[in-house]
Amino acid sequence: MKQEDTELMMPESVDDFGLSDTSDKETSGRASMTSRAYARLRADIIAGVLIPGQKLKIEELRQLYDVGTSPIREALSLLTSDHFVERIDQRGFRVATVSAKEFDELLKTRCWLEERALRESIAHGNASWEEQVVLAAYRLSRVPRSAADDHFVANAEWEVRHKHFHVTLISACDSTMLMKFCDQLYDQNIRYRQLSGIQAYPTRDVTAEHGAICDAVLARDADLAAQLLVSHYVNTGDFLKDQLDAY
Amino acid sequence: MKQEDTELMMPESVDDFGLSDTSDKETSGRASMTSRAYARLRADIIAGVLIPGQKLKIEELRQLYDVGTSPIREALSLLTSDHFVERIDQRGFRVATVSAKEFDELLKTRCWLEERALRESIAHGNASWEEQVVLAAYRLSRVPRSAADDHFVANAEWEVRHKHFHVTLISACDSTMLMKFCDQLYDQNIRYRQLSGIQAYPTRDVTAEHGAICDAVLARDADLAAQLLVSHYVNTGDFLKDQLDAY
DNA sequence: ACGCTTAAAAAAATCGATATTATTCCCAAC
DNA sequence: GTTGGGAATAATATCGATTTTTTTAAGCGT
Structure with missing residues (x-):
């Protein structure tokens, strides 16, 4: 039962369904802004709160999750690799579409x-x-x-x-x-x-x-x-x- | 021969070995800072210029590639998902180790x-x-x-x-x-x-x-x-x- | 009314500065 | 000689502002 995943993950919201492995990791209240943004965005996408194809405007998210642009942007980059978010050339991000x-x-x-x-x-x-x-x-x-x-x-x-x-x-x-x-x-x-x-x-x-x-x-x-x-x-x-x- | 990968990629350096698919995409000289940083870091890691385990200091990279912190940071986030870079808690990034x-x-x-x-x-x-x-x-x-x-x-x-x-x-x-x-x-x-x-x-x-x-x-x-x-x-x-x- | 060009608005990308956190190093105490 | 505390230093993480780019809207001529 080793834990080799050093990636950032910190469950926060209820809809998380244990997708972020909270197993044996430090689950203190302290978490980086990036982790929080990542976890919340991910949970909201999985839960369907954020609709497939929906535009993800940095400024909106910034206010919604109350963090700066950098953590949002980093979280979105990470979610891009998870195929939960799509990055469009120079036109920002959107929720990954489904079919x-x-x-x-x-x-x-x-x-x-x-x-x-x-x-x-x-x-x-x-x-x-x-x-x-x-x-x-x-x-x-x-x-x-x-x-x-x-x-x-x-x-x-x-x-x-x-x-x-x-x-x-x-x-x-x-x-x-x-x-x-x-x-x-x-x-x-x-x-x-x-x-x-x-x-x-x-x-x-x-x-x-x-x-x-x-x-x-x-x-x-x-x-x-x-x-x-x-x-x-x-x-x-x-x-x-x-x-x-x-x- | 469809191209479904909208991810950012823009070959720049010679050591790239066609890993970033340059196929049918706009290969103009214009590329976002993030793409450039991503491509160069990736190429340097693959080519072994950046040694496994080596600390990747933001400030160094910032000066080396002549871009701001945000693009560097974003590129590193992306490379993290590719398993070319490891992120350590609150201690920054380093080149992924090998074994x-x-x-x-x-x-x-x-x-x-x-x-x-x-x-x-x-x-x-x-x-x-x-x-x-x-x-x-x-x-x-x-x-x-x-x-x-x-x-x-x-x-x-x-x-x-x-x-x-x-x-x-x-x-x-x-x-x-x-x-x-x-x-x-x-x-x-x-x-x-x-x-x-x-x-x-x-x-x-x-x-x-x-x-x-x-x-x-x-x-x-x-x-x-x-x-x-x-x-x-x-x-x-x-x-x-x-x-x-x-x- | 339609298409084209151009101006205004919105948004993304990027930058530089600040706040926060980790690391180093020195010095004193045992 | 080693250990622990605590500045001083270095590096990260984050923010807010600026610069580009894209999108929207308006104006103009046909």
């Missing part, structure tokens, strides 16, 4: 990368990794997917644990780079999930799917685990795709 | 991603893609690997065409994201190649390897093509690894 085509690519690419990462993890993971997987799966199962019983309301704690489960699955793949790519794609996917504005539970039993993946992993059945993981993503993807006509 | 372990991971990850991308390209590429591959292979073969006959001197034109060949191979994979990841890893790899300071030709016939890959691709033999491509990378990797003790 059904891009979502397809995203889903596909995630499957390719996560499958590879999972297979490597299964091949190389040790006992400690197994335990971490079990623990992450258990913790995820202990929390309801929705914050309300009758209709769907995103449960922040479930989001955090869900991400942690998926990160743990591939954490033994022995490639920091691959893990970072998967992380990036995961976050992109969450954005699409938010934007699709799902209101209803999916009908399938997501918890059972997680359990099945966990079992296959513990049995070191790479083919089965990979197949289950990919279906898990594709199913969720198809579910979202239906609600993604707006873009 | 044998990281190189191993890099090589491994490249193989995984490029194999997937190549297989997808072979599965989905059309006639136009085939023609582009042939053309890229031919152009690469028309230029010597070394600028000098007796000892090895990097040939900028070969570098450009080599990259273009590899980009073309996977250009039909239908995933912009995957292509970007591969691009990133390619550039990281070039940095390692530069740092290793190779002086001699590799004994194997690199041109022949490219030809073989091209043939397998045209025959739509995915297994063979993938195997050849991976060997190509692993061979080059092993060759470099031997000379990488310094770090």
